[in-house]
Amino acid sequence: MSRHAYQLGLTLAGLLVLVVLWQLGIWQLQQKLPLARLLAPVPALETLIELVTSGEILGDVAASLRRVLVSLSLALLAGIPVGLAVGFWRRFDSATSGAFQFLRMISPLSWMPIAIMIFGIGDQPVYFLLCMGAVWPIILNTAAGVRNLDPGWLMLAQSMSASRLEMLLRVVLPGILGSILTGTRLAIGMIWVLLVPCEMLGVTSGLGYFILDTRDRLAYSELMAVIVLIGILGYLLDSLARSLQRRWA
16 A cells, blocks of 8 residues: 555544544534534535535635635735845844734734724725734744755855845745745635634625524524535645645745
8 A cells, every 4th residue: 555545544534533523422412402413414514515516605615715815915925025024134033023923912803893993894804804814924934944044055146146136036035935835834724714703794705704694594504514615625725735835845
């Protein structure tokens, strides 16, 4: 048996154990709450297949993935330059480290009222909140990558009369690509965790909105199906980020 097949088997075994524990928990819950049977694995998976094949949920999935892509792009545009500055200039690092640590420890969800007050209802506050959570791992990992660069690479580039732009594009960014991708993977995880509560801010599409809708309609099997779908999509996003990290790092 190949190593890949062995790892796949272990992954499937772990998922099977999770499903068994899920079903056991529902059986226990049914004793106090008969409607809990709608949250069991079989009804949830059947409902998920119906939602996907009918296309009912595909628009919400597309809206959520769009918000992930936009927020991640904004976080990269802001985080990589700041991370480069923190990694290269000690004075800038010393001047900003306290403020960055202070802001990083504030939950992005704490900014919800302020985001709504500034941006109103819609996608803008969602982008703001997701970026507030995603930018920090990008900054920190980019700065760590700069600090771990081999000084010999920079000295060699300087000896060949490379300009600052050439050093940045040909030496620094390729040298820290692995660190940037690590930060990106962490940022994707952060965005995906924050996405559902952020989509409860008044938007009219997305997986978070769909969860609120199922709650209002008392559609418990659809609620569980969406929770399963969120887990599946999050796993696929992390797998994609991990494969890119292995390929380009």
